Amino acid sequence: MKPINVGIIGTGFSASSHIEALRRLPFVNIVAIASSSQEKAEEAARRFGIPKAYGDYRALIDDPDVEAVHNCTRNVLHFPINKAALEAGKHLLSEKPLAMDSEQSAELKRLAAQSESLSAVCFNYRHYPLVVEAKERLAREAKRVHFVYGGYVQDWLLYDTDYNWRLDPAQNGPSRAIADIGSHWCDTVQYVLGKKIVEVFADLRTVHPVRYKPKQEGSTFTSGRSQDAEPVEIDTEDGGSVLVHFDDGTHGAFTISQVSAGRKNRLYFEIAADEMTLAWDQEHPNRLWVGRRNGPNEEIVRDPALLSPQAAAYAHYPGGHEEGWPDGLKNLFRDFYGAIIRKQRGEALGELPFATIADGHHTMRIVDAILESHRTKQWVRVAE
Numbered sequence: 001m002k003p004i005n006v007g008i009i010g011t012g013f014s015a016s017s018h019i020e021a022l023r024r025l026p027f028v029n030i031v032a033i034a035s036s037s038q039e040k041a042e043e044a045a046r047r048f049g050i051p052k053a054y055g056d057y058r059a060l061i062d063d064p065d066v067e068a069v070h071n072c073t074r075n076v077l078h079f080p081i082n083k084a085a086l087e088a089g090k091h092l093l094s095e096k097p098l099a100m101d102s103e104q105s106a107e108l109k110r111l112a113a114q115s116e117s118l119s120a121v122c123f124n125y126r127h128y129p130l131v132v133e134a135k136e137r138l139a140r141e142a143k144r145v146h147f148v149y150g151g152y153v154q155d156w157l158l159y160d161t162d163y164n165w166r167l168d169p170a171q172n173g174p175s176r177a178i179a180d181i182g183s184h185w186c187d188t189v190q191y192v193l194g195k196k197i198v199e200v201f202a203d204l205r206t207v208h209p210v211r212y213k214p215k216q217e218g219s220t221f222t223s224g225r226s227q228d229a230e231p232v233e234i235d236t237e238d239g240g241s242v243l244v245h246f247d248d249g250t251h252g253a254f255t256i257s258q259v260s261a262g263r264k265n266r267l268y269f270e271i272a273a274d275e276m277t278l279a280w281d282q283e284h285p286n287r288l289w290v291g292r293r294n295g296p297n298e299e300i301v302r303d304p305a306l307l308s309p310q311a312a313a314y315a316h317y318p319g320g321h322e323e324g325w326p327d328g329l330k331n332l333f334r335d336f337y338g339a340i341i342r343k344q345r346g347e348a349l350g351e352l353p354f355a356t357i358a359d360g361h362h363t364m365r366i367v368d369a370i371l372e373s374h375r376t377k378q379w380v381r382v383a384e
């Protein structure tokens with residue numbers, strides 16, 4: 001079978017991790033990369049060993065060799081690139097958030113629904129084996145969920161000297177921590193529960209109303225105040241807490257922060273159901289804690305022999321041989337390209353395990369509702 005030809009747009013943190021994960025799959029072939037200039041694209045093409053380099057993303061999308069596009073650019077480019085890729089009939093894998101706001105994501109949802117090609121949003125935490133195990137156990141063993149709680153906390157924007165394009169609403173959009181990492185929590189938990197968030201009550205906070213922006217912008221995760229840094233006003237949130245209601249009436253709450261010292265990338269959730277509580281934490285991704293009242297608590301480890309078949313399909317090594325973030329990404333891409341291949345063979349696709357453009361749009365609506373709730377200090381329904 002001929003591999004599916006992929007073009008990558010962007011050369012930063014996310015693009016590098018997409019390239020590494022894709023190279024672990026035998027049925028895809030990276031043929032082109034695009035950046036903001038021809039020079040940068042050629043440098044990246046050399047660094048990653050990719051044959052074609054484009055200084056303009058439109059040229060990559062127009063290249064007839066490119067069958068699937070990965071949009072790994074900053075948020076301001078998500079909408080124009082996703083729209084162009086969908087209109088060109090390419091398969092699309094977009095980084096999250098799907099767009100800057102839900103007006104844009106509604107347009108993308110409409111285009112994706114009309115397209116023959118497949119599209120997905122890079123909500124990669126769905127694709128960890130122990131997250132899938134939580135979903136399977138819940139469906140199998142729980143009749144009722146009482147509460148869902150957790151959060152997503154990081155420290156890479158802790159100091160007022162930490163600066164990145166995400167701090168600039170013109171590059172990022174009107175929500176920062178909620179759209180950047182809150183969106184991951186919402187997608188992951190909705191996937192595990194099989195329920196949608198329909199109502200929110202939010203209390204957000206900007207811890208640093210002024211930050212120091214270096215003249216020479218650093219990439220994601222660079223920190224420290226440079227000599228020529230200038231003060232800039234910040235009006236997007238560093239974090240906050242959100243109460244949520246799911247479509248079946250289940251209650252939940254999550255806390256988001258990008259200023260929590262020592263928490264590097266802690267997405268965690270706990271689901272309290274009738275006979276058990278399930279807890280998972282991205283910083284210890286190969287453990288699923290199962291709490292019981294009338295029996296010993298258990299810790300399920302990521303060993304294919306101990307997992308349900310759906311979760312075992314995501315566990316590529318025996319227990320004790322740890323895997324994590326890059327593997328979740330590889331699993332997402334394997335599901336996405338596997339679906340493209342099944343579609344090409346005329347096979348039925350069934351329920352897709354990855355976040356679709358419609359899912360990405362729903363997440364944008366949640367972000368809108370959170371911002372509005374924070375502003376009005378009221379419960380806000382998530383728009384359809």
Ligand SMILES: NC(=O)C1=CN([C@@H]2O[C@H](COP(=O)(O)OP(=O)(O)OC[C@H]3O[C@@H](n4cnc5c(N)ncnc54)[C@H](OP(=O)(O)O)[C@@H]3O)[C@@H](O)[C@H]2O)C=CC1
Binds near residue numbers: 009011097123124
């Ligand atoms: N799913 C996940 O877990 C993660 C998702 N992300 C998402 O990925 C996206 C990118 O984040 P990240 O990689 O950290 O950011 P970076 O700043 O590291 O990378 C952004 C990239 O955008 C490229 N870019 C800017 N302008 C253009 C243009 N006109 N044409 C083509 N490329 C352009 C930049 O290329 P150049 O240098 O040439 O300007 C750069 O390579 C974000 O939307 C973020 O939310 C990020 C991390 C993890």
Ligand SMILES: O=C1CO[C@H](CO)[C@@H](O)[C@@H]1O
Binds near residue numbers: 180181184265
């Ligand atoms: O999606 C994301 C997950 O975490 C990153 C850092 O690791 C982010 O902030 C990002 O955009």
